Amino acid sequence: MKKKLMTAVMTSISEVMETMFFLPIEPAADATLARCGLDKQKTMACQLSFSGDISGRMILLADESLVAEMARNFMGESSEYLTDEYLMGTLTEMLNMVCGNALSKIQADIPFELGIPAKIDASEIPEKEEFSIIETTQSKMAFLLKTD
Amino acid sequence: MSYSILIVDDSLPMRSVIKKTLKAAGYAGSQFHEAANGKEALELMKHNWIDIILTDYNMPVMNGLDFVNAVKKEDLLKDIPVVIISTEGNEEKIRKFMDAGAAGYVTKPFTPEQIRDLIVKILGEVDYEEKIDDSSDDLDF
Numbered sequence: 001m002k003k004k005l006m007t008a009v010m011t012s013i014s015e016v017m018e019t020m021f022f023l024p025i026e027p028a029a030d031a032t033l034a035r036c037g038l039d040k041q042k043t044m045a046c047q048l049s050f051s052g053d054i055s056g057r058m059i060l061l062a063d064e065s066l067v068a069e070m071a072r073n074f075m076g077e078s079s080e081y082l083t084d085e086y087l088m089g090t091l092t093e094m095l096n097m098v099c100g101n102a103l104s105k106i107q108a109d110i111p112f113e114l115g116i117p118a119k120i121d122a123s124e125i126p127e128k129e130e131f132s133i134i135e136t137t138q139s140k141m142a143f144l145l146k147t148d
Numbered sequence: 149m150s151y152s153i154l155i156v157d158d159s160l161p162m163r164s165v166i167k168k169t170l171k172a173a174g175y176a177g178s179q180f181h182e183a184a185n186g187k188e189a190l191e192l193m194k195h196n197w198i199d200i201i202l203t204d205y206n207m208p209v210m211n212g213l214d215f216v217n218a219v220k221k222e223d224l225l226k227d228i229p230v231v232i233i234s235t236e237g238n239e240e241k242i243r244k245f246m247d248a249g250a251a252g253y254v255t256k257p258f259t260p261e262q263i264r265d266l267i268v269k270i271l272g273e274v275d276y277e278e279k280i281d282d283s284s285d286d287l288d289f
Contacts, residue, residue, distance in 0.1 A: 019257040020165075075164050089161040096159070096206065097256045100235025104255070111240045114206050116158070 001054050001106075002147045006132070008102040009058070009145060013134055016097045021070045028133040028140070033125065036133045038063060038142055045122040046092045048099050052112025056147035060095040061122055061131070066139035067091050092117035150177040151271060152196065156189040156203035156215065157233070162256075166202055166233065166263065173264035175271075186215025193219075198228055200271060202263075205234035205241070213244060220249040229270045233258065 010027055017023045033040060038061060045061040062070070064087075071082050071090040096117045103112045131142035153170060157163045163182050170178070181196055183189035187210040189203070201219070205212035212232055219225045229251035234241075237255040245253055252266045 016257045019259065071161065075161055076168065077164075086161050086164075089159050093159045093162050097235045100206070100256070101237065104237035107238070111238060112236075114236065116206065116208050 002145065004106050005054060005102060005147075006145055008105040009098060009143065010132070010134075012098045012101040012105065013143065016094060016101065017070075017134075017136075020074055020097065021094070022073045023070065023136050026135045028135050030130045031133055032128060032130055033061070033122075033142060034127060036131070036140065036142065038140060040122045040125070043122040044088060044091050045120045045125070046088070046095050046117050047120050048092075048095050048117040049115035050099055050103060050112060052103070053107050053110050054103075054112075054147060056145065057115075058095060058099050059120070059125070059131075059144040059146070060091065060098070060141065061125075061143075062091060062141035063139045066136060066141060069136075069139070070094065088119050092119070150179065151175060151199040152179045152181065154181045154183065154189060154192065154196075154198045154201045154203075156183045156186065156201065156207070156212070158184045158204065158207040162204070162233075169260045169263045170267065172260060173267065175267070184209075186210030186212065186218065189215060190218055193225060198225075200267070201228055201230045202233055202267075203230060205232060205236055205245075213241075213248060216245060216248045216250055231266060231270070233263070 014025055017025045042064050043061050044064055044067050047057050047059045049057040067087050071087050074090055100114055131144050134141050155163050155166050167180050181192055183192050185207040203212045203215055216230050231252045232245050232250050233254045235256045242253050251270050254262050254266060
């Protein structure tokens with residue numbers, strides 16, 4: 001079930017990035033944050049819990065520059081207008097869309113509940129944790145699925 | 149024709165995107181109201197006439213389904229069309245919303261055309277001349 005959900009998540013990330021943020025993506029090999037070159041100090045992170053037939057949480061991290069690019073594309077606004085609230089709101093909304101979309105793909109007729117996506121501190125993520133890495137042409141994001 | 153449109157979503161960027169989509173679809177002359185959850189929206193509706201509501205489902209304090217149920221319980225509010233814009237495309241959830249009296253459902257991620265087509269279906273086609281007149285407003289936000 002976890003593997004099926006992970007496949008749905010990767011499809012959803014691609015759909016959401018292209019439909020809402022106009023950014024094509026390429027999945028890369030799984031890696032720790034340090035190994036994939038994501039600097040925790042310049043990374044924004046959030047998580048979202050879900051429950052139902054399968055329960056757990058999803059964590060999404062992205063380079064600050066990528067979040068800014070996503071927010072600019074999403075809202076059609078220039079960088080000066082985009083406050084931290086808009087930037088974090090963009091990342092949490094991305095995770096919300098990916099999670100809801102992926103769960104709907106694997107269990108369209110089974111109810112599930114999503115939590116409220118929330119900001120987390122990237123520095124608290126264990127060094128050894130392996131993430132799925134997603135690359136855009138100029139930057140990257142990392143995704144982690146934890147099931148109960 | 150201008151409308152009074154209420155957008156309910158806890159995501160500030162998503163409210164902004166929905167508002168822009170509606171403005172680009174020809175509703176730029178409308179008055180837009182925003183709320184971050186169902187409770188805030190009900191409070192706002194005590195003081196403002198609303199023609200149509202677009203609401204998210206997954207929100208803190210009061211979620212979209214409880215909000216729709218609260219709106220449909222009130223005689224003064226029950227005829228206001230409510231459109232759900234949610235990440236959750238689960239059939240059971242969509243059925244619950246439609247049973248509660250929602251006028252339509254759009255799943256995120258959405259295209260501007262999906263929002264426009266549904267709103268036009270509910271409110272009616274926007275006059276083309278008004279659309280041209282209002283297009284300059286798009287540059288102001």
